[in-house]
Amino acid sequence: MKSYRQSLVLELVDQEPITSQEQLRERLKGRGIDVTQATLSRDIRDLGLVKRASDGAYRRPGVEEAAGDPLPVLRRAVAEILRGIEAVQTLVVLRTDPGQAQPLAIAIDRARLADVAGTISGDDTILVICRGEREAQTFRRQIEEWVRT
Amino acid sequence: MKSYRQSLVLELVDQEPITSQEQLRERLKGRGIDVTQATLSRDIRDLGLVKRASDGAYRRPGVEEAAGDPLPVLRRAVAEILRGIEAVQTLVVLRTDPGQAQPLAIAIDRARLADVAGTISGDDTILVICRGEREAQTFRRQIEEWVRT
DNA sequence: CACAATCCTGAATATTTATGAAATCCTATC
DNA sequence: GATAGGATTTCATAAATATTCAGGATTGTG
Numbered sequence: 001m002k003s004y005r006q007s008l009v010l011e012l013v014d015q016e017p018i019t020s021q022e023q024l025r026e027r028l029k030g031r032g033i034d035v036t037q038a039t040l041s042r043d044i045r046d047l048g049l050v051k052r053a054s055d056g057a058y059r060r061p062g063v064e065e066a067a068g069d070p071l072p073v074l075r076r077a078v079a080e081i082l083r084g085i086e087a088v089q090t091l092v093v094l095r096t097d098p099g100q101a102q103p104l105a106i107a108i109d110r111a112r113l114a115d116v117a118g119t120i121s122g123d124d125t126i127l128v129i130c131r132g133e134r135e136a137q138t139f140r141r142q143i144e145e146w147v148r149t
Numbered sequence: 150m151k152s153y154r155q156s157l158v159l160e161l162v163d164q165e166p167i168t169s170q171e172q173l174r175e176r177l178k179g180r181g182i183d184v185t186q187a188t189l190s191r192d193i194r195d196l197g198l199v200k201r202a203s204d205g206a207y208r209r210p211g212v213e214e215a216a217g218d219p220l221p222v223l224r225r226a227v228a229e230i231l232r233g234i235e236a237v238q239t240l241v242v243l244r245t246d247p248g249q250a251q252p253l254a255i256a257i258d259r260a261r262l263a264d265v266a267g268t269i270s271g272d273d274t275i276l277v278i279c280r281g282e283r284e285a286q287t288f289r290r291q292i293e294e295w296v297r298t
Numbered sequence: 299c300a301c302a303a304t305c306c307t308g309a310a311t312a313t314t315t316a317t318g319a320a321a322t323c324c325t326a327t328c
Numbered sequence: 329g330a331t332a333g334g335a336t337t338t339c340a341t342a343a344a345t346a347t348t349c350a351g352g353a354t355t356g357t358g
Contacts, residue, residue, distance in 0.1 A: 001306085020344060036308050041346055045202040051345095052210070054197040056316090061201070061210070090237055106272040109244075117235050117242035118274030129242050129276060131235070150323095150336085169314060185338055190316055200315095205346085 005033050006043050010060065013049065017057040024058070070110040077107040078146045085147075087140045090133055094126040094143075101126050115139040154182055155192050159209065162198065166206040173207070209252055226256040227295045232273075234296075236289045239282050243275040243292075250275050264288040 008031060009024065018024045021040040028035065049058045081104050084095035096104055105121035108128065115135035120127045130136035157180060158173065167173045170189040177184065198207045230253055233244035245253055254270035257277065264284035269276045279285035 022344075037345075038309080038347080039307060041344095042306090045346090048201065048203040050199045050201050050210075052197065052199050053194040061199075102272070109271060109273045117237055118244060118271070118276065120269045120271045120274065120276050127276075129237060129240060129274075131237065171314075186315075187317080187339080188337060190314095191336090194316090 005035065006047055008033065009040070009043055009049075010047060013058050013060065017055065019056040019058070070107065070112070074107040074111040075146050077104045078143055082143070082147055085140055085143055087136045090130050090136050092128040092130060092136050092140050092143075094128065096126070113139065113142075115142075154184065155196055157182065158189070158192055158198075159196060162207050162209065166204065168205040168207070210249070220260050223256040223260040224295050226253050227292055231292070231296060234289055234292055236285045239279050239285050241277040241279060241285050241289050241292075243277065245273050245275070249273060262288065262291075264291075 005028065008028065012018060012024065012027050018027065021037045021044070024040055025035065025037060028040075044058065048061065050061045051058050081096045081100040082094060086093045094101075094104065101121040105119045105126045108116065108119050108126070115130050115138050117129045117131050119129070128136075128139065130139055154177065157177065161167060161173065161176050167176065170186045170193070173189055174184065174186060177189075193207065197210065199210045200207050230245045230249040231243060232246060235242045235244075243250075243253065250270040250273050254268045254275045257265065257268050257275070264279050264287050266278045266280050268278070277285075277288065279288055
């Protein structure tokens with residue numbers, strides 16, 4: 001019983017956001033398993049599940065969430081907060097308004113562009129490490145394009 | 150106030166197991182910060198901390214038990230949260246899941262590897278500055294090795 | 299079978315966390 | 329300084345979770 005129930009718990013937790021033990025209880029009932037919240041509290045401890053404060057959902061540790069399409073977010077971010085751009089060999093330096101570098105850098109990271117190996121950012125400057133000099137130019141041109149649009 | 154307090158929360162949570170918001174409240178009071186539990190509930194959500202059911206301790210997602218030898222910690226961190234690695238000249242760019250770069254960078258720093266001069270990290274990217282191109286390759290290979298194991 | 303030891307569970311309850319509403323604190327502007 | 333608007337915090341309370349205790353099951357042993 002117990003181990004079957006626990007494997008079902010993992011399955012449920014993986015396929016939809018479960019944010020409370022009561023909710024989990026209902027889902028299990030739907031599958032013909034009826035237990036109390038106390039039991040689920042113990043199951044969750046046994047399974048080592050984790051409750052993320054950001055959305056309150058139970059998760060197996062280490063499994064991350066995928067969000068919506070990051071490209072539009074990036075385009076908006078560029079249009080809104082980019083103030084300057086410059087390529088130096090394989091690096092591209094972006095300037096923003098004070099305090100805006102971090103959000104823009106995150107947008108770039110999440111867009112997972114082919115030219116970009118990664119970014120590091122300070123307060124109003126972002127360093128974009130590109131995969132080569134050619135890629136740095138391509139990236140700069142792409143961004144400049146977005147600024148104009 | 151808020152951002153200072155939140156950085157203190159991260160610090161406290163990293164250095165000892167905090168299992169309730171009241172406990173966190175006491176620790177903060179010990180550092181001269183006096184707030185209510187309600188505020189901490191919101192801070193914890195803002196910071197995206199996670200409460201592990203296995204021991205009830207709050208953690209930054211992805212960070213594993215900080216203890217003794219830093220190498221095993223690093224290996225585990227690599228296995229768990231590394232998503233990509235790439236060397237560009239003397240630099241190595243590591244990619245992680247969103248928001249996970251910081252903890253992995255800390256693990257690298259603490260391991261004090263011979264090839265590594267230092268690290269800088271953003272949201273999901275870490276820039277590792279190696280002591281030379283040869284060392285960058287060695288470091289990359291070492292990490293890749295760990296990913297496979 | 300009888301017994302003990304152990305595991306699992308539910309009920310009741312204690313503890314912990316989240317939240318709505320009001321109060322307070324900041325910051326910018328006149 | 330006075331004031332508006334927003335952010336942040338507290339207070340009070342609701343909601344969610346953990347735990348204690350006791351009652352079956354189940355298993356192993358003589």
